Amino acid sequence: MRRNDVSAMYPAAAMARTYPVRRDFALVSQIFFYSFLTFQRFNVLTFFLLLLATTACRSATSAPSLERFTFTSPHMGTLFTITLYTTNKASAETAADAAFHRVAALDEIMSDYRADSELMRLCDQPFGKGVPVSKDLFDVFTRSEEISKLTDGAFDVTIGPCVRLWRFSRKRKAPPSTEELAAARAAVGWKNLRLDPHARTATLLLPNMRLDLGGIGKGFAADEALKTLKGRGIDRALVAASGDIAIGDPPPGESGWKVGISGIDVETNDTAYALVLHNCGISTSGDSEQFVEINGIRYSHIVDPATCLGLTNRIQDTIIAPNATTTDGLDTALSVMDVQRGLALVDSLPRAAALFLKKEHGQTQSFPSRQFKKRFPNFSPN
Ligand code: ADP
Numbered sequence: 001m002r003r004n005d006v007s008a009m010y011p012a013a014a015m016a017r018t019y020p021v022r023r024d025f026a027l028v029s030q031i032f033f034y035s036f037l038t039f040q041r042f043n044v045l046t047f048f049l050l051l052l053a054t055t056a057c058r059s060a061t062s063a064p065s066l067e068r069f070t071f072t073s074p075h076m077g078t079l080f081t082i083t084l085y086t087t088n089k090a091s092a093e094t095a096a097d098a099a100f101h102r103v104a105a106l107d108e109i110m111s112d113y114r115a116d117s118e119l120m121r122l123c124d125q126p127f128g129k130g131v132p133v134s135k136d137l138f139d140v141f142t143r144s145e146e147i148s149k150l151t152d153g154a155f156d157v158t159i160g161p162c163v164r165l166w167r168f169s170r171k172r173k174a175p176p177s178t179e180e181l182a183a184a185r186a187a188v189g190w191k192n193l194r195l196d197p198h199a200r201t202a203t204l205l206l207p208n209m210r211l212d213l214g215g216i217g218k219g220f221a222a223d224e225a226l227k228t229l230k231g232r233g234i235d236r237a238l239v240a241a242s243g244d245i246a247i248g249d250p251p252p253g254e255s256g257w258k259v260g261i262s263g264i265d266v267e268t269n270d271t272a273y274a275l276v277l278h279n280c281g282i283s284t285s286g287d288s289e290q291f292v293e294i295n296g297i298r299y300s301h302i303v304d305p306a307t308c309l310g311l312t313n314r315i316q317d318t319i320i321a322p323n324a325t326t327t328d329g330l331d332t333a334l335s336v337m338d339v340q341r342g343l344a345l346v347d348s349l350p351r352a353a354a355l356f357l358k359k360e361h362g363q364t365q366s367f368p369s370r371q372f373k374k375r376f377p378n379f380s381p382n
């Protein structure tokens, strides 16, 4: 996770605004709904049978009406917001408490600003030694490794030494020297974090390695919070960790949650577009709010693992996939990959849709992926 002081340094990420869908979004929702079924390879006949069954049940017993509740709590250097539907305040509060508790526990494991977090304790172990880790840490490492493979190393949780260098550079207002960059790069590379699923151990293969889960931890925590709510019978819920959102079943009587994504120009505070979503994750990443400026050059807090340099492209990407862990990891990688490579990757994934916004010479251009165009045909750029 990013440190608290760092989140002040890089103010809050592109914030996705969330609220239940109104009827005027019904058309978009329906389109999404049907395409989502295709996504899930869901048996349509089974679905309609189930639908008939639920309708029949509903008419036989009149269920108590659901109320909407919203809770917020600061974690991981940002504000987590839970919106859920249930029948009464007491169960809403207990469920939200449990979900925030889960997020806090994950923060204690994954934080890179708490010297005693499990992640930092692992980094303090001698390199080459297999260290037993908790199931949560092992799970997030496993998901990270999958995303590193998928993105050919553009996503890399061993990026820590480079991220630290850029934080330090910002404080001293000078870019890292060539020697500093070389030293940091020598301790980076996702293949140097070895995972053993049988022994559930992690081994750092190089000296001076530093792990950083800032690119995936919020999405993972949002997914876990949503699971906690589901475990308590609350399925109509949404957990937003700033720009990383885990989305459950739709609000009652609606076909999805309306999620507004801000444009690349944070100064104008515009909403570039709004989507209606359910049962998926969505993340937005980019340099619109989080950057450092040194000698007139704007460097993103996202670092290219191949060079150890903060990104200088003005890009924002939004990705939708089955869960928020995947979207959080991928949104960071897509920024590194840039539009052409990023679109090629997203178009190769059957269950992902993305939108890139790129600012060049004062002009913002948008690049929707194939699935994005198909699922949101009414999307009109800018
Ligand atoms: P945000 O923190 O704004 O949600 P991201 O999800 O893109 O944005 O995460 C950015 C964070 O990820 C950085 O602050 C840093 O901790 C970490 N990071 C930077 N570059 C990479 C990278 N190439 N791969 C994985 N993590 C990265």
Ligand code: MG
Pocket: 214, 215, 216, 283, 285, 327, 328, 329, 330, 331, 332
């Ligand atoms: Mg991310």
